[in-house]
Amino acid sequence: MIYCNYCPGYCCYRLEGAVLLLTAADINRLARHFRISDGEARRRYLENRNTFKVRKDGSCIFQARDRMIRRCTIHEVRPDQCRRFPYDKPCPYLEREDLLEQIQPRIERALFSLSPRRDEA
Numbered sequence: 001m002i003y004c005n006y007c008p009g010y011c012c013y014r015l016e017g018a019v020l021l022l023t024a025a026d027i028n029r030l031a032r033h034f035r036i037s038d039g040e041a042r043r044r045y046l047e048n049r050n051t052f053k054v055r056k057d058g059s060c061i062f063q064a065r066d067r068m069i070r071r072c073t074i075h076e077v078r079p080d081q082c083r084r085f086p087y088d089k090p091c092p093y094l095e096r097e098d099l100l101e102q103i104q105p106r107i108e109r110a111l112f113s114l115s116p117r118r119d120e121a
């Protein structure tokens, strides 16, 4: 979707009631990418049997924090659900203010915490 190229990755934040569900094929693709076993990939990156760990702010652990676009650091091997979202429909994050209100402050906090202090710039 063309908007994804200009989007900070709203869909990479976990919201209440939503979850990224991984398949065995997703985990195997990730494991091959990192040249580790499926079991090791599960230990390192999964929170439970079926989903990735997230940071305190709900962002996926594979989301790059230092840029506003191209934020998925495993884009070539990202899970099937990430590839298919928003399932040939308009992206809900571009239409629903209530979703953006939950996520935008988290994105701004993450970027602000990475910005160099003025006296260091």
Ligand code: SF4
Binding pocket: 001, 003, 004, 005, 007, 008, 009, 010, 011, 012, 085, 086, 091, 092, 093, 094
């Ligand atoms: S699917 Fe929607 S929220 Fe996700 S990156 Fe694309 S435009 Fe942004």
Ligand code: SF4
Binding pocket: 009, 011, 012, 013, 020, 060, 061, 062, 063, 064, 071, 072, 073, 074, 075, 078, 079, 082
């Ligand atoms: S794997 Fe990539 S595209 Fe999927 S939620 Fe994580 S950062 Fe977003």
